[in-house]
Amino acid sequence: MNTPLRHDVLIGQAVLDEIRAAGIDEDDADFAALVDAECDTLERLRRIIRFARHTEAQSKALGEIQAEMRERKWRLDKKAGDLRAAALWALGELGMKKLEAPDFTASVSESRPKVVITDEAAIPDQFCRIKREPDKTALLAALLRDEVPGADLGNGAPSLTVRTR
16 A cells, blocks of 8 residues: 555654664664664655656756757758758849749848947947846855845755765
8 A cells, every 4th residue: 555655754753763762773783674674664765766866867868858959950940041041042143032932932132230249348338238147156155254235044955965876
């Protein structure tokens, strides 16, 4: 029967309390064997951690596939752009402004002028977007020394480290 983890933890806490009440603590060589023999909680946690590791591996693999697909998308976009540029050049050489086919009509037209930056530092601020973003590394260092308006130190959260053999 598959019991909820919360129930297993409550049983595990009761088992740990009984083992500790008997005078056996975590430093005793028999402690882990006694806990394992008396409840399924630790084995369930082992399965959860194994499943978490498996899920992390899947996420990593998916990330690698996404990177490959982004690269493939970039190559396909470049290829499409190169093909369009070749068609535009050929239409220009032929002196044609339009090419019709049963499934499309291609037209050559002038696009809007584009901005070319020649000296970024000379551009007035009114024509710039300035991204303001807190530097959390610098803020942490400053907060450890003194107060900083608009920022406080929060409590660190517990974390689980899993080492493999």
